[in-house]
Amino acid sequence: MTGSGRAGDPEVTVVLVGPPPRPGPSPALDSLLAQSIWLRRPGALQLLAAGTGGAAVAGCVELFGDRQRVRGRYLFFLGTGERLAEQALERLVGLADRAGADVVLGRTAGAEQPAFERELFERTREQVGFTDSALAYALPQARLFRRAALEYHGLPTLGLDPSCDPRFALPFAVEACLRSRRVAVLGGVDCLLAAAPEAPDRPRHEERLRALAAALVVAERLAEPGAEAAALRDWAFGWELPRLLRPDFLTLEVAAQRRLCAGVGRLVERYCPAAEYQALAPRDRLRLDLARRGRAAALRRLIRYQAAYGEPVGYRVAGEERPVAVLPAQLGPSLVLHVWRGLVPAQVRRRLRRRPAWRGLMNRAYARWGQGPSQGELRDVTAV
Incomplete structure (x- = not known):
């Protein structure tokens, strides 16, 4: 399970997934052509672009030597709307080899991240887990996988449906991380740069x-x-x-x-x-x-x-x-009643209105707010 491959095999098989790119320049393919690992050794990359179609993709597949068989030591999943930083693959592969990691995460610039996920990518970590880090929250950033480990555990070699967005490949990423000998994080640099969408994403x-x-x-x-x-x-x-x-x-x-x-x-x-x-x-x-x-x-x-x-x-x-506004407004009677009416069924509100204790509670609440209820609010509180 060394993942070393045969002499002359590519370092990385890049699996291009997602909807077919629109006619014209492709950010994903352009970023592959600029990869430092490929510029140093053109045979270092293999591209599989099943399901994406398009003349530009076909030409690039030929350039990267697609033989419809995964031959790289590592697999990297790249969305058609994404692009790679110039040294991304070289850095990811270097960390995987150095740490003996079966999965490596790389940061995506501009991705929505909670504070604890941002902390995860502040520095390079040669081993992380679900219990000692925010690994679960960063699963969409898990893109580089050791091919030998996937084959050893019987995970599908391609792992994703060709039309799938890598962000929704959660089952594959969870299983790969749980089965891996080691999961590493490349920190301090951006690996993926999300391309500006040509049109709003449909709800998914x-x-x-x-x-x-x-x-x-x-x-x-x-x-x-x-x-x-x-x-x-x-x-x-x-x-x-x-x-x-x-x-x-x-x-x-x-x-x-x-x-x-x-x-x-x-x-x-x-x-x-x-x-x-x-x-x-x-x-x-x-x-x-x-x-x-x-x-x-x-x-x-x-x-x-x-x-x-x-x-x-x-x-x-x-x-x-x-x-949308981020500053909470003062919780006045009208606002609280608006939420109350929206969340509590009408029949429950009617039963409460019949109880003197409830009416007393509401009157004390208005007194604390320093104002009396309006006629409409009074009906909502006290009407039978």
């Missing part, structure tokens, strides 16, 4: 949900019980699933929203223990709870509220990037 929530569901199946089968399995569940339910219920959820058709809620509910019921579920951030747990109960309309209202009053995210609607 259901694809992401399917990828996450398959990754959880792999994790349940291969992760060590205890800390490792818990770390992967924390990533899935504390990060990946809540990301599906952010403002871009509102751009989906209502039927797709309902399907997504049903899928979220199945994953929570199947894989998330009650204690871990209760330990999630309240904001995320509230969204997940509405989704698992199929309350898509209430979820839409909650997402709008969270976006407007304190969730620092942006979303794209009809090709326009719309920022």
Whole structure:
């Protein structure tokens, strides 16, 4: 399982995946031509571009010696809309050889990263795991794989459907990392540079949900019980699933929203223990709870509220990037009642209104705010 290959074999087989590139210059192919490892030894790279088509791709495949058989010591998955930094492959292969790593992660410039993932890429690390680092959160950055290790463990040599976006290859990345002898991180430099999209991405929530569901199946089968399995569940339910219920959820058709809620509910019921579920951030747990109960309309209202009053995210609607406010507004009576009406069923609100203790509680709340309720608010609090 050395991965050394035969004399004269390429160092890296680059698998070009994703939708066919548009006519004209291809950022991905141009970046391959500029790779330092290839400029030093033209035979160091092999390109497989199944499913991408196009004259430019065909010419580049011929240039890189595509024989429709993976021959490189390492595999690297490159999306058709991405481009590589000039020394990316040389640095990644050098670290893999030096550390004896079967998987190497490289940072993508401009990728959405929580603070702990940014910390992961601050310096080069020759060995990381799911329990001692933010490896799970950086799985889309796992692109270089030792071919011999994949073959030894019976993982598909190509690993991805040719039309698949590498960002959704979570099951493959999880299994490769769990089975590897060592996972390394190349820090301090950007390896991938995301190309500017020619058009807004279509919503891909259901694809992401399917990828996450398959990754959880792999994790349940291969992760060590205890800390490792818990770390992967924390990533899935504390990060990946809540990301599906952010403002871009509102751009989906209502039927797709309902399907997504049903899928979220199945994953929570199947894989998330009650204690871990209760330990999630309240904001995320509230969204997940509405989704698992199929309350898509209430979820839409909650997402709008969270976006407007304190969730620092942006979303794209009809090709326009719309920022949302990040500073929480003062929680006055009208705002609280708006959220209350959106989340609590009308029949429950009616039962509460009949109780003197509830009316007293509401009056004390208004007194604390330093103002009395309006007539409409008063009806919502006290009307039978």
